[in-house]
Amino acid sequence: MSLIYKILLLLALCSCNADAADPLGNFCNLNTNISRVSQISVNIDRLLAELVSKTSSNGYIATSFGRGDDQVFGLAQCRGDVSSTDCSSCIQDAAKLIRQRCPKQADSRIWYDYCFLRYNNKSFAGEVDTSVGIFYFNVGTVTDPENFNKQLGALMDEIRARAVEPKNEGLGKGDTKLSSLVTLYALVQCTRDLSQIDCAQCLAIAVGNFETICSNRKGCRVLYSSCYVRYELYPFFYPLDSNSTVADNGRAIVYP
Known part of the structure; x- marks a missing residue:
């Protein structure tokens, strides 16, 4: 019998990313x-x-x-x-x-x-495990939700398709221009024990949280035991985009 754990924790605003060592x-x-x-x-x-x-x-x-x-x-x-x-x-x-x-x-x-x-x-x-997850979201909201969500959906579809290709070993990443000054960055990854179908299933479940937990947010992370998805309005994956100057805003965390 699977267990569902529900714990809600709201953190104060922060002005920077958590250190990689934390x-x-x-x-x-x-x-x-x-x-x-x-x-x-x-x-x-x-x-x-x-x-x-x-x-x-x-x-x-x-x-x-x-x-x-x-x-x-x-x-x-x-x-x-x-x-x-x-x-x-x-x-x-x-x-x-x-x-x-x-x-x-x-x-x-x-x-x-x-x-x-x-x-x-x-x-x-080889088992898809989404029973326990961590959710981070940026407390800032976008100014043009309709266009943002359209572009986010298209980018997520693109990198999810990359992630399930065997040569990419569960990893997909990419970016798209929202305007001349703003770029959207996104990354998804499955654990390598999953099949292509199971990886796609896990990523679909993770991305499905965007509409509810991360609705219209400038950034979001969903971390399960079998997969991970994230998007931001600043570069966070390597190689970094040296042309971007968009700073990280405060965020809250939901930890179920």
């Missing part, structure tokens, strides 16, 4: 509590060591450690546009912090701007 959020499934001295806990530590050592080589790894009822499964993936150095640093931070924040849970997940990491004592490979 997590965007985490989830500790309290229904999977274990002892810190159990074999599962020991296997989690060994699994994390493997994720840290191997993820940066190609930006992704899905593996397991242990046997039988004590086996644990893990996945780590970096954002497809970041360097191997930034990927390695992010996964190291994620592996360290997730054990601090979820010391007794066998099902735990942590999201950063540059990477995502999760583990569970049940296999989850």
Whole structure:
């Protein structure tokens, strides 16, 4: 039986992006509590060591450690546009912090701007998981919602189509001019364990939140365990657009 977690957190306005070293959020499934001295806990530590050592080589790894009822499964993936150095640093931070924040849970997940990491004592490979998510949205609204939403929809359709092409390994990114001075940037990514159809399904669910949670907002991020979507009116993915001067505005976060 799937669980739906609803927690609402509204943050004060901020004038800058969260640092790449700071997590965007985490989830500790309290229904999977274990002892810190159990074999599962020991296997989690060994699994994390493997994720840290191997993820940066190609930006992704899905593996397991242990046997039988004590086996644990893990996945780590970096954002497809970041360097191997930034990927390695992010996964190291994620592996360290997730054990601090979820010391007794066998099902735990942590999201950063540059990477995502999760583990569970049940296999989850190839399954679309949108049961837990994080939503960031810019508190500023656009001045021409009709044109903005039309352009956003077209850009999202374009990069979602790119993401499901096998050669792109779940990543799609792009930009479009809204005016001579304003450019819209967007990026989507699925975890690489998903099939093309499942990736498309996850991205469709994520983008579906734009109309409700991020309606007419200047920026939005939706992060699930299986996929990630984001758009902004400033460059946020690599290589950065050096011609843009649009600054980040304050934003709020919804964390269900």
